[in-house]
Amino acid sequence: MSFSIRSPKDIAVGLFYVGLGAAAVFIARDYPMGTAGRMGPGYFPSLIGSGLVLLGLTAVLRSFLTEGDPVDRVHWRPLLLISASIVVFALMLSRLGLVVDLALLIAIAALARNDARLSVVGSACAAFLIAFCAIVFVKGLGLPIPLFGTWLGA
Amino acid sequence: MDFSNVEIGLATAFSAWNILYCLIGVFLGTAIGVLPGLGPVATISMLLPITFGLEPETALIMLAGIYYGAQYGGSTTAILVNLPGESASVVTAIDGYQLARKGQAGKALATAAIGSFVAGTIATLLIALFAPPLADMALEFGPPEYFSLIVLGLVASVVLAHGSLLHAFGMIGVGLLLGLVGIDVNSGASRYTFEFPQLTDGINFVVVAMGLFGIGEIIANLDRSSERTLLAKKITDLMPSLADLREMFGPVMRGTALGSLLGILPGGGAMLSSFASYALEKKLSNRPQDFGHGALAGVAGPESANNAGAQTSFIPMLTLGIPSNPVMALMIGALIVHGIQPGPSVMNEQPALFWGVIISMWIGNVMLLVLNLPLIGLWVKMVSLPYNLLYPTILVFCSIGVFSLNNAEFDIYLMALFGALGYLLRKFDCEPAPLLLGFILGPMMEEYLRRTLLLSAGDPAVFVTRPISLAMLVVAALLLATVFAPFIVKKREEAFQE
Amino acid sequence: MKLAKIAALVGVAVLSIGPAAAYPDRPVTIVVPFPAGGATDTTARLMGGKMQELLGQPVVIDNKPGATGAVGATGVAQAKPDGYTLMVASIGTYAVNPFLQKGLKYDPQKDFDLITVAVRTPNVLVANPNFPVNSVGELVEYMKKNPGKVSFASSGSGSSDHLTAALFMQRTGTNGVHIPYKGGAPAIADLIGGHVNVSFQNLGAIINHVKAGKLKALAVSSEARVPLMPDLPTLGEAGFKEVVVYSWQGAAAPKGLPADVRAKVNEAAVGALNSPDVKTKFNELGFEVVANSNEEFAKFLGDELARWKQVIADGNITAE
Numbered sequence: 001m002s003f004s005i006r007s008p009k010d011i012a013v014g015l016f017y018v019g020l021g022a023a024a025v026f027i028a029r030d031y032p033m034g035t036a037g038r039m040g041p042g043y044f045p046s047l048i049g050s051g052l053v054l055l056g057l058t059a060v061l062r063s064f065l066t067e068g069d070p071v072d073r074v075h076w077r078p079l080l081l082i083s084a085s086i087v088v089f090a091l092m093l094s095r096l097g098l099v100v101d102l103a104l105l106i107a108i109a110a111l112a113r114n115d116a117r118l119s120v121v122g123s124a125c126a127a128f129l130i131a132f133c134a135i136v137f138v139k140g141l142g143l144p145i146p147l148f149g150t151w152l153g154a
Numbered sequence: 155m156d157f158s159n160v161e162i163g164l165a166t167a168f169s170a171w172n173i174l175y176c177l178i179g180v181f182l183g184t185a186i187g188v189l190p191g192l193g194p195v196a197t198i199s200m201l202l203p204i205t206f207g208l209e210p211e212t213a214l215i216m217l218a219g220i221y222y223g224a225q226y227g228g229s230t231t232a233i234l235v236n237l238p239g240e241s242a243s244v245v246t247a248i249d250g251y252q253l254a255r256k257g258q259a260g261k262a263l264a265t266a267a268i269g270s271f272v273a274g275t276i277a278t279l280l281i282a283l284f285a286p287p288l289a290d291m292a293l294e295f296g297p298p299e300y301f302s303l304i305v306l307g308l309v310a311s312v313v314l315a316h317g318s319l320l321h322a323f324g325m326i327g328v329g330l331l332l333g334l335v336g337i338d339v340n341s342g343a344s345r346y347t348f349e350f351p352q353l354t355d356g357i358n359f360v361v362v363a364m365g366l367f368g369i370g371e372i373i374a375n376l377d378r379s380s381e382r383t384l385l386a387k388k389i390t391d392l393m394p395s396l397a398d399l400r401e402m403f404g405p406v407m408r409g410t411a412l413g414s415l416l417g418i419l420p421g422g423g424a425m426l427s428s429f430a431s432y433a434l435e436k437k438l439s440n441r442p443q444d445f446g447h448g449a450l451a452g453v454a455g456p457e458s459a460n461n462a463g464a465q466t467s468f469i470p471m472l473t474l475g476i477p478s479n480p481v482m483a484l485m486i487g488a489l490i491v492h493g494i495q496p497g498p499s500v501m502n503e504q505p506a507l508f509w510g511v512i513i514s515m516w517i518g519n520v521m522l523l524v525l526n527l528p529l530i531g532l533w534v535k536m537v538s539l540p541y542n543l544l545y546p547t548i549l550v551f552c553s554i555g556v557f558s559l560n561n562a563e564f565d566i567y568l569m570a571l572f573g574a575l576g577y578l579l580r581k582f583d584c585e586p587a588p589l590l591l592g593f594i595l596g597p598m599m600e601e602y603l604r605r606t607l608l609l610s611a612g613d614p615a616v617f618v619t620r621p622i623s624l625a626m627l628v629v630a631a632l633l634l635a636t637v638f639a640p641f642i643v644k645k646r647e648e649a650f651q652e
Numbered sequence: 653m654k655l656a657k658i659a660a661l662v663g664v665a666v667l668s669i670g671p672a673a674a675y676p677d678r679p680v681t682i683v684v685p686f687p688a689g690g691a692t693d694t695t696a697r698l699m700g701g702k703m704q705e706l707l708g709q710p711v712v713i714d715n716k717p718g719a720t721g722a723v724g725a726t727g728v729a730q731a732k733p734d735g736y737t738l739m740v741a742s743i744g745t746y747a748v749n750p751f752l753q754k755g756l757k758y759d760p761q762k763d764f765d766l767i768t769v770a771v772r773t774p775n776v777l778v779a780n781p782n783f784p785v786n787s788v789g790e791l792v793e794y795m796k797k798n799p800g801k802v803s804f805a806s807s808g809s810g811s812s813d814h815l816t817a818a819l820f821m822q823r824t825g826t827n828g829v830h831i832p833y834k835g836g837a838p839a840i841a842d843l844i845g846g847h848v849n850v851s852f853q854n855l856g857a858i859i860n861h862v863k864a865g866k867l868k869a870l871a872v873s874s875e876a877r878v879p880l881m882p883d884l885p886t887l888g889e890a891g892f893k894e895v896v897v898y899s900w901q902g903a904a905a906p907k908g909l910p911a912d913v914r915a916k917v918n919e920a921a922v923g924a925l926n927s928p929d930v931k932t933k934f935n936e937l938g939f940e941v942v943a944n945s946n947e948e949f950a951k952f953l954g955d956e957l958a959r960w961k962q963v964i965a966d967g968n969i970t971a972e
Contacts, residue, residue: 013582017324024331024346031343037612041343044600045334052327059320072581075377079577082373082549083570089553090566105553106546112376113542125543129550137554141200144561144681144714145554199688199715206697293845337719339834342752342809342969349755351726354719420841475860476841483837484688490856491694493936497860561716562723601834608831609803609847 007068010059017056024049081112097149098138102130159502160282163509167517172215172510175208179216180518183223184525187230188533190237190368190548192555193360194224198484200558202491210492211507215514217488218468221481222274222515225464226522229266229457234259234537235548237368239555241359242428242460244590247367249445249452256448259537260392263530265402265450266457267523268394273410273458274519277465280414281472281512286501288466289473292418297609298616301602302626303419304595307426309630310433311591312637315446319637322588325579329592330599332357339597340604352564360559362593364552365569366586370576372545392531398450405435405455413462420470420478424463429591431459433633465515472508474498675735675913679710682903683739685724687717691854695770695901696740698933702924707916720810721745722753729763733908735917740770740903743812747956751964752810761957764904765914766949768921771939772898774874775816775852776859776884778867783849788871788890791850795826802828805843805851807836810969812899813852815960816873818967820852820887823894843867854899855880856938873897880938900942902949918946 005011025046034040085108092101106126110116137143166172186197198217205213225240232243233250246266253262280288295303308326315322335346336356347353394402409431416427435455436445445452467478475496477483486496494504501508537544556569576586610616618624682700686692693715700711716724721741731737746760758764777788785791795802806814809832821827831848833839836857842848844866852873859880861867871887872878875896887895903921905914924930925943934941944952963969 009582013321013324013584016582017327020328020331027346031338031345032341035612037607037614039340039604039607041338041341041345044603045331045345048327048330048334048596052324052331055320055324055327059324062320069583074578074581075373078373078376079574082369082376083574085549086369086553086566086570086573090557090563090570093557093563093566102550105550109546109549110542112373122543126546129547133550133554137558141197141558142712143200143554143558144712145557202688202697206701293841296842296845296847337809339808339832342832344754351719351723351757354722354753355717420838470841474841474844474866476844477837480687483690483835486837487688487690487694490937491697491933493933495856495860495937498864498866499860560718560723561714562718605831608829 005063007063007066008071010063010066010068012071014056014059014061014063017052017059019056021049021052021054021056024052077114078112081108085109085112093145093149095149095151097146097152098134099130099147100152101149102126102133106130159505160509162505163513166211166506166510167215167513172212172514173517175212175216176219176514176518177521179219180223180226180521180525183220183225184227184230184522186220187224187227187239189227190231190235190239190364190551190555192551192558193228193239194221195480195484196555196558197224198481202484202488205488206491210489210494211504211510213488213492214485214507214511217485218511218515219518221485222461222464222518223522225461226267226270226526229270229460230263230526230533233262233266233453234533235368235544236371237548237552238363238590239360241363241425241590241594242456242463244363244587245428245432245456246453246460248432248587249447249449252446252448253450253453254537258448259534260530261394261398261450262453263533264393264527265398265454267526267530268399269402269406269409269454269458270461271519271523272406273413273460273462274465274522275516276410277414277417277462278512278516278519281466281469281515282509285469285473285512288418289469292420292470293474295419295622296620297602297606298620298623299626300419301599301606302617302623302630303416303426304599304602306626306630306633307429308592308595308599309633309637310429311588311595313433313436313633315585315588317583317585321584325584325586325589326592329589329594330596332362332589333593333596334600336597339601340608350564352560352562356597357568357593358556358559358565359590359594361556361565361568362572363590364556365572366576366579366590368548368552369569369573370580370586372548373573373577374580375541375545392534394450401450402454404438405431405451406458408434408438409455409458409460410462413459413464414466416459417463417466417478418469420467420476424460424467424478425594427459427463428456431455437633437636468511468515471496472511473501475500675910675916676707676709678736679712680707680736680738681712681714683724683728683737684713684715685717685721685728685739685741685745686715688713688715691773691856691899692721692740692742692901694937695934695939698930699740699770699903699921699924702927702930703920706920706923719753720749722749722756722758725749725760726757728904728906729758731906733765733906733910735905735909735913738767738903738905738917739764740901742902743898743900743956744810746902746904746953747960748810748812748815748964750957751961752969760953761950763907765907765909766946766953767903767905767914767918768925768944768946769900769902769942769949769952770921770925771934771941772900773855773939774872774878774898775813776855776862776872776881777820777850777852777870777887778843778858778862779850779870780843780846780848781865781868782846783868785870786868788885788887788892791870792824792826795821795824795828799827800829802826802850803831803848804828805831805833805839805848807839807853808832808834810964812897813839813854815963815967815969816852816895816897818969819897819963820892820895822963822966823892840867852897854938859938878938879935902953914946 028045031042032040089105232238232247236251238244413427417424435451470476704711728739
């Protein structure tokens, strides 16, 4: 048996568990531990964090012993663009207002596709969707979002 | 039971005015339930002021309609686009979405609708007959019983996962840690808030669910072929066959029983019932390997449990004035503004309110069935839209819905973060469902554990000396044994072979 | 009735379109830093509904919950002081958070123009009916015989009922176990179920349970007996004069309102609170309308801050 990584997926996830668990335990040092009978705020997180570290180590160990799948390729374009579309939406909500901000959200999200292009049908649907949201959420349900934000003179 | 009061209730519920508001309620509820991210809590808090101008029973009939209508609508989105907007529909999404991908969305939706209707009817009857004794029974549940129930729930959530056992435990652990963010109930200390005041009350469930399921799924879909629509296969079977109905009967009945019982517990019982039902059906099934790949029983059971629980969760509120979830707390707020302090006296002093609301719930369930069965065709068509039109729509609704939780942009940023996490977890074959259940149950488990130990002066023996608690721990241990048994046996076999 | 209301509103709106654009010429927002449906939200909605008629402009309630009101209050403290952003918050937001929340980003005395204390409600000392005490005196005696054994449920660490319990134990020289819950409702549920012994809870939250015999009331924390429960003695009558505690809601605006706007806001708020129908509704819910001046609120807040600072320090109550 050669000593090599047989399951790259397992080792990646295992390291994620170890990292998260260790971070949780590390931060929980600031919280009083208490005792098992009278637990402080640090007791439960340390317990769970340590458990997660152990699980992670098991996964790492297993990745050397059993065969597993290789890691799938991470596609950065949809990951970054979809995340960016949401972040920009939140950032600009009060500045641009719902109408323009939704258009921005849809435009950035549309770019996430490899074959993104401007289409009449798509634009019409987007316009309909924006009108629907403005009427239902702002006018109907009274969500405190301006239709046009501070940058647009409201 | 005083029949003159029931008569008053019948007259109230069947007045044209109240039927109209019941219809408005269930219609609105279905609509917001279907829209991802927008849940009953946000909607009811926004509509609360409107109800101030109504009679209190009319207001409550409408609000109740929104609540159970949203439960109904929520399963639609969970099945069609894998977006559970409610903790209870996390389970429905697992097999419902797989059925939808096989082209059996119609069958899954009809199963959910019929199961919910049967469960709703039985649960309403139970409330009418046994509400006060059931409420007293619920109060017998103290901190140790809740703790043991949650342990049982966590073990059941391991059964939910169909992939690697190790990762199921890992995801539960990650969820437990995420659930700890915010102020610790027992000490008042802030944990893992990183100086963000927005995190002091913890991360909202909807934010995590929308991110992991909704956004994560969108990113994952976009990185596959650009041609696919959401439902890859041709749509078959809009309605369940007779054989399907026969297959559903057992799960629906068991789900209803579980949901009705657990629903009366104010500490999150309704939500636990849906995955208790899933775990039970998976254990009872002679084809457990189908679960996670589109088992009809995996939709029928939890959906019935969920809806029965949603109905019986009214019991503590109507009979004791104790809200079993945030929606109920809002309804109590609405009654208080009307000058009615919900409590044990409501039943006798306000028969129109008490019985009117209960009877209207059954009317509402009929309306939901009539409203939803014909709509199934429309829903199924909607998700066969090209994906490039569908995903921006989901994105828009998720973003606005998440904002509406606290009227805060912060929650939208968090959702983006969980979206990215959800995508990466998918890349590593980690399922989001156990994470979500750990997230919900973790803080409750800690809260009840520490409260029990405070009350028993640090003596853990109470968990096994109280019979209900002991019984649940035994069931949990047995369930865990059945999960591990095949695993251990297999390991042994491997060892012998080497 | 609804139509009449709308007609009245339109009427007022038309009248208020005068030559000079005097405050208010657009909708006023009241930020409630708590979720919809709670006591603070109810206070703001009842008061805001009437202020709308008095100001002749819509009054919008904006719930921004989080951290016992700290999230919403921070936002209000940083808002423009033009009278279009107001806040209704609770004792916790004004008088307790400064001692329990590290890194609080507002100062209740410096960052707000205080408008008025809106309403107050006393806490009632309630016990499970099977708990073997029937008066405050018996409870104190029982606690002295069984130190550290009696469990006090509260609606959370640092909540008004927790602090009342802490103050009670400090003044009576007793000691019990504090059991915090997430809000008042689960605490009351466990109290009725007999899983905990006693608790201080808001009058409105327990009155029906006491009437139905699910809980027994021992005393009330008000100065004088309350009209809704005339037979219930005060803690003062029971010999603990220092334990007079109210849970209260107050209205404020960002610091630096123009004097005329401030006067107008106070007039509308006090007017709304004192209008007979609003007052009756508050009384039915167990609240007592206070409706005082800017200066009275400022002095009251100073007293409350000093008192709770002391109680929190003596009781070693910290966010650990």
